[in-house]
Amino acid sequence: MPQNQATNWPANPPKLHHTTFTTLRMDEMVKWYGLVCGLRPVFQSDEASWLTNDDANHRIALLSPPGLKHPTDKGHETGIHHTAFEFSTFDMWLNNYSRLRDQGILPFLTLDHGITMSVYYQDPDGNGVEIQVDGFGDWADSSEWIANSLDFAQNPIGEYFDPEKLLQAREEGLSFKEIHDRARAGEYRPAVIPEDIFLPEVW
Numbered sequence: 001m002p003q004n005q006a007t008n009w010p011a012n013p014p015k016l017h018h019t020t021f022t023t024l025r026m027d028e029m030v031k032w033y034g035l036v037c038g039l040r041p042v043f044q045s046d047e048a049s050w051l052t053n054d055d056a057n058h059r060i061a062l063l064s065p066p067g068l069k070h071p072t073d074k075g076h077e078t079g080i081h082h083t084a085f086e087f088s089t090f091d092m093w094l095n096n097y098s099r100l101r102d103q104g105i106l107p108f109l110t111l112d113h114g115i116t117m118s119v120y121y122q123d124p125d126g127n128g129v130e131i132q133v134d135g136f137g138d139w140a141d142s143s144e145w146i147a148n149s150l151d152f153a154q155n156p157i158g159e160y161f162d163p164e165k166l167l168q169a170r171e172e173g174l175s176f177k178e179i180h181d182r183a184r185a186g187e188y189r190p191a192v193i194p195e196d197i198f199l200p201e202v203w
């Protein structure tokens, strides 16, 4: 079981503001982040674009400098595995899954982490994008749980689920908490469980 070694941090840390990716598919990436995450470009060009979906001047930036190359084995190279976006309610999160499914965009991983229920997509460059809802509907509660619960320490990756089974459960009238608890207990497992959490090769 992994031991929690988080013991030291600055008193007044800066907040996470944005992530910047390099890309050779500027137009495709701008369109994809708009469709999947509602990020709109505040400045867009072939060389660089800045996108936001809230009050910040940007949350994702995309750069395409001369001489840029595609990675050779991105899924098994160190670096960012995914960027995450959070919906404030279970219904918004699950409805977003359906909306994207209807556009032909499907997740490559679907996991109940306890702290969150999460679906993971890949952008056109193969970067991971997690769309989540807090498992407790409250950051204070999920923060307490990730730091102190034996359940999380014993199973930090969590349990796979089939989002279509979540839609069915909601249709049958189950609450978010009931669905989350059942997913965590493995009741909505997909027919095929992914072998690992590496980013699939798409480049």
Ligand SMILES: [Fe+2]
Pocket (backbone or CB within 6 Å): 082, 084, 130
């Ligand atoms: Fe994540």
